[in-house]
Amino acid sequence: MVERIDQDLRGGWSPSRAELPPHALRWLGERIGLRPGRTPAVPDTALEVGASALTDAARDALAEVVGQGCVRVDRASRLGHAGGLSYVDLVRYRAGGELVVPDGVVLPATPEQVVAVLEVCVEHDLAVVPFGGGTSVVGGVSALRGDKAAVVALDLGGLDRLVSVDPVSRVAVLQAGVTAPEAERLLAPHGLTVGHVPQSFERATIGGFAATRSAGQASSGYGRFEDLVEGVRLATPRGEWRLGAAPASAAGPDLRELVVGSEGAFGVITEVSLRVRPKPVLERYEGFFVDGWEAGSAIVRALAQQRVLADVTRLSDEDETDVSLALSGGAKSTALRAYLKARGVRRPCMLVLGWHAGSKRELKARRAATLALVRGAVRLGTPLGETWRHGRFNGPRQRDVLLDVGVCVETLETATHWSRLTGLRDAVREAVRDALGRTVVMCHISHAYETGASLYFTVLAARDADDPVGQWQVAKAAASEAITGVGTISHHHAVGVDHAPYLEAEIGALGVDVLAAVKRALDPTGVLNPGKLIASEPFRG
Numbered sequence: 001m002v003e004r005i006d007q008d009l010r011g012g013w014s015p016s017r018a019e020l021p022p023h024a025l026r027w028l029g030e031r032i033g034l035r036p037g038r039t040p041a042v043p044d045t046a047l048e049v050g051a052s053a054l055t056d057a058a059r060d061a062l063a064e065v066v067g068q069g070c071v072r073v074d075r076a077s078r079l080g081h082a083g084g085l086s087y088v089d090l091v092r093y094r095a096g097g098e099l100v101v102p103d104g105v106v107l108p109a110t111p112e113q114v115v116a117v118l119e120v121c122v123e124h125d126l127a128v129v130p131f132g133g134g135t136s137v138v139g140g141v142s143a144l145r146g147d148k149a150a151v152v153a154l155d156l157g158g159l160d161r162l163v164s165v166d167p168v169s170r171v172a173v174l175q176a177g178v179t180a181p182e183a184e185r186l187l188a189p190h191g192l193t194v195g196h197v198p199q200s201f202e203r204a205t206i207g208g209f210a211a212t213r214s215a216g217q218a219s220s221g222y223g224r225f226e227d228l229v230e231g232v233r234l235a236t237p238r239g240e241w242r243l244g245a246a247p248a249s250a251a252g253p254d255l256r257e258l259v260v261g262s263e264g265a266f267g268v269i270t271e272v273s274l275r276v277r278p279k280p281v282l283e284r285y286e287g288f289f290v291d292g293w294e295a296g297s298a299i300v301r302a303l304a305q306q307r308v309l310a311d312v313t314r315l316s317d318e319d320e321t322d323v324s325l326a327l328s329g330g331a332k333s334t335a336l337r338a339y340l341k342a343r344g345v346r347r348p349c350m351l352v353l354g355w356h357a358g359s360k361r362e363l364k365a366r367r368a369a370t371l372a373l374v375r376g377a378v379r380l381g382t383p384l385g386e387t388w389r390h391g392r393f394n395g396p397r398q399r400d401v402l403l404d405v406g407v408c409v410e411t412l413e414t415a416t417h418w419s420r421l422t423g424l425r426d427a428v429r430e431a432v433r434d435a436l437g438r439t440v441v442m443c444h445i446s447h448a449y450e451t452g453a454s455l456y457f458t459v460l461a462a463r464d465a466d467d468p469v470g471q472w473q474v475a476k477a478a479a480s481e482a483i484t485g486v487g488t489i490s491h492h493h494a495v496g497v498d499h500a501p502y503l504e505a506e507i508g509a510l511g512v513d514v515l516a517a518v519k520r521a522l523d524p525t526g527v528l529n530p531g532k533l534i535a536s537e538p539f540r541g
């Protein structure tokens with residue numbers, strides 16, 4: 001069971017706080033030099049929120065579309081939409097740093113209202129930031145106004161319906177503001193699932209997944225979110241655009257791809273038509289230990305290239321495995337290390353495999369095909385797999401606790417070809433260590449393809465109390481430099497503000513021109529999500 005999340009809660013993931021056990025604090029002291037001292041979050045009242053720049057005329061025009069109560073300019077609503085959930089966002093909330101707060105929040109209830117809101121924004125010179133679950137970790141929902149007179153957050157939470165289900169074709173149309181758990185709840189009576197389970201599952205929305213090309217923990221089996229998108233309904237300042245009339249088409253380039261991953265810069269996704277699957281009746285998770293990253297990544301590569309990946313396939317490197325064992329602590333973990341050593345596993349790397357199936361027979365066949373290639377691993381079976389499954393949404397809660405005791409904790413991600421994977425992992429680790437000094441850089445593969453895989457890094461360092469934001473920005477820039485030209489600047493977190501300066505190096509100047517031309521066609525006055533995806537504003541043309 002996941003705890004019910006308050007979507008307005010910023011500055012952390014969860015209101016309930018666990019304490020770090022003494023052995024974990026000791027370990028952080030030894031590894032990153034942490035001198036723990038509680039750094040309580042600054043109360044909301046201490047955060048600076050300037051006067052709203054929304055004019056009465058703009059407010060009235062918006063209220064005419066969505067209703068008086070659905071245009072909010074109160075402090076709590078504005079603060080609740082002042083950013084995403086990256087480490088830097090959280091630090092700004094907690095430390096009273098510079099928060100960019102929207103001038104108002106608009107809550108439409110239908111796709112038609114979204115189109116009408118955009119018309120008002122153009123007329124009144126308002127920037128508009130589409131806001132789904134607000135879980136962006138790349139500045140995607142930062143309330144930047146660009147050259148506009150004011151900026152509003154467009155909270156899509158009111159678009160919360162299952163519009164239709166076609167069980168024969170296995171297609172479901174969901175409104176953009178439906179959260180991932182709600183999508184599963186709405187589809188359950190039809191025996192269907194989306195199967196999209198990112199770590200931000202509890203908060204993130206269908207529209208947000210489509211807008212960012214999200215990848216879930218089970219994407220090896222179900223596909224990345226863009227693989228699930230059959231069609232989209234997009235509100236733009238130039239009217240509505242519907243795409244995706246057939247399961248496949250040769251009617252020119254696939255224009256859905258211009259919308260999926262457009263991060264609110266080309267339009268507001270109001271509905272997504274999704275390829276859904278029968279809900280699995282069986283799920284089985286198993287854990288293994290492999291000796292060293294090279295051996296582990298060779299296994300995952302073989303699984304991907306022989307097309308027998310488990311639905312969840314996740315390999316932790318030596319550091320990530322070591323941290324899991326160290327933080328779980330206790331006699332069990334010491335005994336496990338000794339056991340692994342006795343079995344010849346000197347550099348333990350944890351491998352978790354999970355299969356979803358419709359029958360025992362299917363599960364047996366798929367599991368056997370996968371395990372035939374998992375050679376030389378020590379098998380710890382379902383207890384380890386289930387431990388991972390139960391803890392799979394704990395990351396953001398652990399981050400809250402680490403932030404509380406003064407740790408700089410953030411993640412980075414990329415993807416590259418198999419032949420470059422280990423080299424890129426080493427380069428990013430070195431760049432981050434050089435930038436931060438004493439630090440732990442953990443890495444895992446959680447998305448594998450025939451030609452390569454993602455790399456997901458988690459960084460721990462003692463927080464620089466004087467300049468926590470600057471401290472991370474230096475590390476992030478160093479990592480991004482190491483990634484540029486070797487891997488992608490983002491495998492699934494998207495571009496947002498943070499990666500925008502690196503986009504041209506990846507897609508070329510022509511690529512940026514193409515994006516700018518699309519932006520000009522759909523959003524000629526540039527009201528949509530300024531500063532995201534395309535950093536500079538060449539679209540003015």
Ligand SMILES: Cc1cc2nc3c(=O)[nH]c(=O)nc-3n(C[C@H](O)[C@H](O)[C@H](O)COP(=O)(O)OP(=O)(O)OC[C@H]3O[C@@H](n4cnc5c(N)ncnc54)[C@H](O)[C@@H]3O)c2cc1C
Pocket residue numbers: 084085086129130131132133134135136137139140141156176177197198199200203204205206207208209210211212213214215216217262263264265267268269270395396492493494496529532
């Ligand atoms: C703890 C944590 C774990 C995470 N784990 C994962 C993970 O496992 N996999 C993964 O892929 N990502 C992950 N993320 C990143 C984030 O959850 C994803 O990018 C997610 O897709 C964002 O969904 P959202 O509804 O919260 O969108 P938001 O954060 O609200 O918005 C993201 C971007 O999309 C735009 N947008 C949102 N809704 C719409 C819409 N309807 N139309 C047009 N534009 C829109 C926004 O303007 C913004 O640019 C994680 C984030 C956190 C904080």
